[in-house]
Amino acid sequence: MFDFFFSQYSNYQTHDIILEIIAVLLGIASVWYAKKDDILVFPTGMISTLIYVYLLWKWTLWGDMIINGYYFIMSIYGWYHWTRKKGDIIEFPISVISTNEKRISLFIFIFTVAFVVAVYHYFNKFNTWYAYVDTFVTGIFFVAMWLMAKRKIENWVFWIIGDLVSIPLYFAKGLTFTSFQYIVFTIVAVYGYLEWKKTLNSSQPALKE
Template structure:
């Protein structure tokens, strides 16, 4: 047990205090954001915006360009999602929870492939040496990008993509020495499963009463 704790804490021994504090803040707001998302609460976006903005800086500092780019995108999409979720007509949300249709699935797949390509180009543009973990990063970037788009449009499938990407990210961040963020994504995985169940139940209830 002690070795496991040391594995997570050791990278922080030589890390600047302000970076640890920033990571802790991002951790708290990131968890809060997913909890709000699970409950279909619009506060998912302001809390998420705080977390992703901080994380952009952290990843840029560590030259993790794929992760940095994804969190920058999250920040932009948080603004769009905030606006989209806030729209109402006759007191009801304009964008209800729904499943993706064939066209949206096709668009999602296109975004997934395009994101991986762009992330790869960003790595090359910054002259980074692309290692095996970076290819995993490129793959998860595609998943996260598409998941965020689906979430902004309240598509149930967003949770499936979050679950897959979160599971992959947990060991990836642990390997990179991001102990708090690795733990955060473990919690994200659990919350994403709960989010899928909650949204599916909400969707089924709406279909029954329609």
């Protein structure tokens, strides 16, 4: 059983394995803070994604590297967006996606998939089944991260879809610890949606007043 899950690490350098574990732990912490609507989601996530950018570049997993680079950039935006206030009132609280934001989300998804397809073709990376799945998951995660930065509750739906697909995907890529991470991500994302929904419902009467 141990060999089934971890035999792929036999060819990895020890420091890369340690880095992956650190990135996994910080990633889990980041999702937990997101569930709590805590600003610490961003610094923990940024360190995690930087580590992954390095590892994925080293392992030539371009689609995943692009995702994590994007996470880092959007974390900077999200950090700024979440801290904006008018006096003591948060300027952008948890809310529901608007019609215009739905259009933007669709555009982000289509553009991202097209971009990743172009990158994979350029580097001749469409040589495994998971390369094709990557294009779909990357689009899903780009939308999820944008919606989270905008503090839209629907971000959790996209995270859940992407996380579920990523569990077998990362195991197939030989990143067992990261695969386990996405199991935790899925569970936390479900609770995150429920917690944000509760916060949103409790704030609606105050908004109507």
